[in-house]
Amino acid sequence: MKYSQLFGKTSKTVASDADSINAKLLTQAAFIQKQISGVYNYLPLGLRVLTKIQNIIREEMNKIDGQEILMPAMTQEESWITTGRNTMEVLFHLKGQGDTNLVLNPTHEEVVTPLVQKYVFSYRDLPLAVYQIQTKFRNEARAKSGLLRGREFNMKDLYSFHIDETDLNRYYEIVKQAYFKIYERIGIGQETVLTFASGGNFSQFSHEFQTLNEGGEDTIYLCPICRVAVNKEIIDTQKTCPECGSDKLEAVKATEVGNIFKLRTKFSEAFKFYYSDSQGQKKIVEMGCYGMGPSRVMGTVVELRHDDVGIIWPKNIAPYQIHLIGLDGLGEDLYQELLSKNVDVIFDDREISAGAKFADADLIGIPIRLVISQRSQEKGGIEFKLRSEKESEIIEAKDLVSKIIKFYN
RNA sequence: CGGGGAUUGGCGCAAUUGGCUAGCGUGCAUGGUUUGGGACCAUGAGGUUGCAGGUUCGAAUCCUGUAUCCCCGACCA
Numbered sequence: 228m229k230y231s232q233l234f235g236k237t238s239k240t241v242a243s244d245a246d247s248i249n250a251k252l253l254t255q256a257a258f259i260q261k262q263i264s265g266v267y268n269y270l271p272l273g274l275r276v277l278t279k280i281q282n283i284i285r286e287e288m289n290k291i292d293g294q295e296i297l298m299p300a301m302t303q304e305e306s307w308i309t310t311g312r313n314t315m316e317v318l319f320h321l322k323g324q325g326d327t328n329l330v331l332n333p334t335h336e337e338v339v340t341p342l343v344q345k346y347v348f349s350y351r352d353l354p355l356a357v358y359q360i361q362t363k364f365r366n367e368a369r370a371k372s373g374l375l376r377g378r379e380f381n382m383k384d385l386y387s388f389h390i391d392e393t394d395l396n397r398y399y400e401i402v403k404q405a406y407f408k409i410y411e412r413i414g415i416g417q418e419t420v421l422t423f424a425s426g427g428n429f430s431q432f433s434h435e436f437q438t439l440n441e442g443g444e445d446t447i448y449l450c451p452i453c454r455v456a457v458n459k460e461i462i463d464t465q466k467t468c469p470e471c472g473s474d475k476l477e478a479v480k481a482t483e484v485g486n487i488f489k490l491r492t493k494f495s496e497a498f499k500f501y502y503s504d505s506q507g508q509k510k511i512v513e514m515g516c517y518g519m520g521p522s523r524v525m526g527t528v529v530e531l532r533h534d535d536v537g538i539i540w541p542k543n544i545a546p547y548q549i550h551l552i553g554l555d556g557l558g559e560d561l562y563q564e565l566l567s568k569n570v571d572v573i574f575d576d577r578e579i580s581a582g583a584k585f586a587d588a589d590l591i592g593i594p595i596r597l598v599i600s601q602r603s604q605e606k607g608g609i610e611f612k613l614r615s616e617k618e619s620e621i622i623e624a625k626d627l628v629s630k631i632i633k634f635y636n
Numbered sequence: 637c638g639g640g641g642a643u644u645g646g647c648g649c650a651a652u653u654g655g656c657u658a659g660c661g662u663g664c665a666u667g668g669u670u671u672g673g674g675a676c677c678a679u680g681a682g683g684u685u686g687c688a689g690g691u692u693c694g695a696a697u698c699c700u701g702u703a704u705c706c707c708c709g710a711c712c713a
Contacts, residue, residue, distance in 0.1 A: 239662060239674070240648040244705055264705065316637090316711075334713070368637065368711050376712085424713090433713075444712095486713060518713075554672065582673035589673090602672065610672095 228271075228547070229562075230575040230587075235260075235270035237587050248442060249526035250373030252538050256590045258546075265370025265378035272591065273525075275546035277381060280521040281360050283412045283543065284383050287405045291398075293358040293385050298338045300362055304328035306337040310497045317365040331364035336516060339386045340494045350390050350504045353512070354398060358385035360521065372444065374526030375482060381522040389513040390504065395489060402517045406436055406485050409519070414541020415528060419484060422447050422456040423469050426489065432461075432469070436485035436519075442530045445483055448476035456481075482527045490514040538592030539614050542635055547573040549631065550593035552584045554600035561599050561609065561624075568628050589614070595634060597627075 235257035242261070245251040253259045258273030269277055285295065304320070307313035307330055319331040332338060339357065347355060363382045370378050385402065389395040403421070410419040415438050422435040437447050437456060447456040450468035457469065457476065467474045494500070495512040504510050525544075532539045540546070549572040551562055562574040573593065575584045581600075588596050598610040598619075609627055612619035622630055 236663090238647060243642090243648070246706065261705095336713095365712085369709095371706090435713095488713060490713095516713080552672095580671065580673085580675055582671095582675080584674085585672075586674045598672080600672070 228573045230573055231577050233271060233573070235272065237590055245373070247372040247375065247526075247530070248533060249375065249529040252529055252533055252590070253373065253526070256538060256592070259374070263378075265367060265376065267374065267377065267522075272546040276525055276540070276544050277521055279544040279546075280413060280524055281381070281383070284409055284519060284521060285360065287409045287412075288358050288383070288385060291356070291401050291405045293356045295359065296357050297359050297361060298332075298335050298342070300331055300364065301329045302332055302338055304330050306341065310337055310494060312337070317367060319364050319366050333363055333365040334382075334516075334518070335359070335361075335384055336386070336490065336494045336514075340498045340500055340514070343386070343388055344498060344500045347388060347500075347502060347512070349502055350510075353502060354387060354389045354394055356385060356387040356398070358383060358517075363520075372442075372526070374522045375444065375530075377522065380520055383519045383521060385517040387515040387517070389515070390502070390510065392491070392513055395491070395513040395515050399487065399489060399515055402487055402515070403434065406487065406517075406519065410436065410438075410484070412543050413524060413528065414543060415484070415524075415531060418531060420447075420449060420454055420456050420481075422458050422481075422483075423461050424458045424486070425460040430489040430491060433486065433488040435483050436487075437481035438484050438527050438531065439479055439481045440527065440530045441480055443480035443482040445481050446478050447481050449479050450476055482523070482530065484524050484527055485517075485519040487517040488515065490516050533592070536586070537590035540592045540594060542594045545593050546591070547571050547593050548595065548635060549573070550588045550591065550596045551575065552581075552588060552596065552598045554581050554584075554598065554602075557599045557601070557604070561597075565628070565631075570628065570631055595631065 237257055238255050241251045241255040245254050253273060257270050258276065260268040260270060262268055304313055317333050321329045323329045343355065343357065347353065360383045362379060364379050367376060367378055370376055387398050389398065407416065410416045418439045419436055420439065422437045423432045424435045426432045435458060437445060447458050448462045449456040450471065450473050452473050453468055453470040455468065455470050468476060491513055492511045495514055500512045501509045502512055528541065528544065529538055532541060549565060549570055551558060551572050551574045553574065553576055558574060558576060562572060565572045592614055594614050596612045596614060603610045603621060606621045608621045608623040610619045611622045
C-alpha cells in the first residue's frame with residue numbers, strides 16, 4: 228500500500244472529545260473515527276488490526292474444535308422473555324413490521340440455545356462448541372474510554388454443549404488455556420492474568436482475563452505469588468488467593484479482555500433443551516460460554532503499548548509488517564521488491580519532509596521502519612529501525628528480506 | 637439515569653458590560669525556494685457560530701426549548 232493512496236490521514240491535533248489514550252492515538256493515527264458516543268468507524272489501518280486479532284482468535288478457537296457460525300444481530304424479543312432477560316437495561320429495543328418487537332443482541336445465549344437445539348438430540352451429537360465473531364449491542368449507561376466500553380462493539384462468543392458437568396469442566400479448562408495462548412500471540416500475555424469472579428447461581432467461580440494497565444477501569448486483587456487475581460465480588464467474601472491461600476493481595480488496575488462462564492443448565496432449562504443418553508434417558512444439556520472482545524483487546528493493546536509519540540504495535544497484530552520511508556525520490560524499487568517477496572509493506576511515497584514522515588511512522592507504530600535515501604545508500608544499504616528501539620542500523624539490501632522474515636518468525 | 641461543563645471553517649482554538657466585513661494555528665489548493673525529525677514565503681478556497689424560537693436598532697455573546705459530546709457518580713455476564 229502506498230501511503231499517498233491510503234484512506235485516512237494522520238492529524239497533528241486530536242479530536243477534543245477523545246477521552247482515553249486509545250481513543251486519542253487511534254483517532255489521531257486514523258485507525259478509527261468516532262460516529263457517536265461508543266460507536267466507531269474502522270478505517271483501513273484499524274480494520275487491519277482488528278482483523279488480525281480476530282484471525283488469531285479464530286485459529287485458536289478452531290484448534291479446540293470450535294465451529295464458526297454467524298448469528299443475527301437482531302432477534303425477536305420473545306426469546307428474551309423466555310429467559311427473563313428482556314428487562315436487562317442494556318437491551319436496545321426496536322420495532323419490526325406490524326407490532327413485532329425485536330432486540331439487538333447484547334450476547335447470544337437466547338439465539339444459540341434454540342439454534343443448537345434444532346440439531347442436537349443425542350449424546351452422540353455432544354460435546355459441541357460453536358462460536359462467532361460478530362457485532363454486539365449494549366446500551367451502556369455511559370459509553371467511554373474509546374474502544375474499551377462501546378455501545379456497539381466486536382465480540383467473539385463461543386458456546387459449548389455437554390452431556391454432563393464433568394465434560395463441561397474438562398472443556399472449560401481447554402478454553403482457559405486457549406485464551407492464554409491468544410493473549411500471548413496478540414502480545415499482551417505478560418500482563419494478562421486469570422481473575423476469579425462470581426460464578427452466579429450454578430458454579431463457584433467464573434473467570435475473567437484481566438490485562439494489567441494503569442488506565443484500566445477495573446480494580447482487581449492480585450496474588451504476587453500465583454499471579455492470579457480475584458475481582459471485587461470475590462474479595463468482599465474471601466480475602467485470600469483461591470490458589471495458594473495467601474492474604475497478601477495487591478489492588479491493581481486492569482481491563483477485562485475476556486470472560487468465561489459455566490452456564491450449566493440455566494439456558495438449557497429455559498429452552499427445555501434435552502438429549503437422549505446411551506440408555507435412551509432424557510437428560511438436560513450442560514452449557515458454557517466464553518467471550519472475548521477483539522475491539523476491546525485492540526484498545527487495551529494501545530493503552531499498554533505506546534509512548535509519547537505514538538502506538539507501538541506488537542508484531543502479530545500490526546497493520547503492516549514494514550513501514551517503508553522513501554527519501555530523495557527513492558523507494559519505489561524497494562517497495563516493489565518487498566511486495567514481490569510477499570512482505571506486508573506500507574510505503575510512504577509522499578513528497579513531504581523527512582521529519583513529517585518520521586513523525587507519522589512513530590504515530591502509526593508499525594514494528595519495523597525502513598528508510599531508503601541517498602544517505603542510507605552511501606552507508607551501504609537501508610536503514611532498519613524497530614519502533615520499540617531508539618537506535619537504527621544499516622542493512623545491506625541482500626540481507627533485508629531474510630532479516631524481516633526472521634523478525635516475524 | 638442524577639449532577640456539572642461544553643458545542644464557532646476538516647481538526648485544535650480565539651473573539652463579553654450585546655457593536656465594524658467572526659479571527660488565529662493547522663490542514664487543503666496553486667506557485668516558488670527547501671530537503672534526515674512534523675521546512676519557509678506568497679496567493680487562494682473554506683464558517684447563515686449545533687438546531688428551533690425569543691428579546692434588541694444590532695446577538696457567537698442575553699433568554700427559553702431541544703440535540704449532541706465530555707466529566708463525576710450510579711450501573712456494568
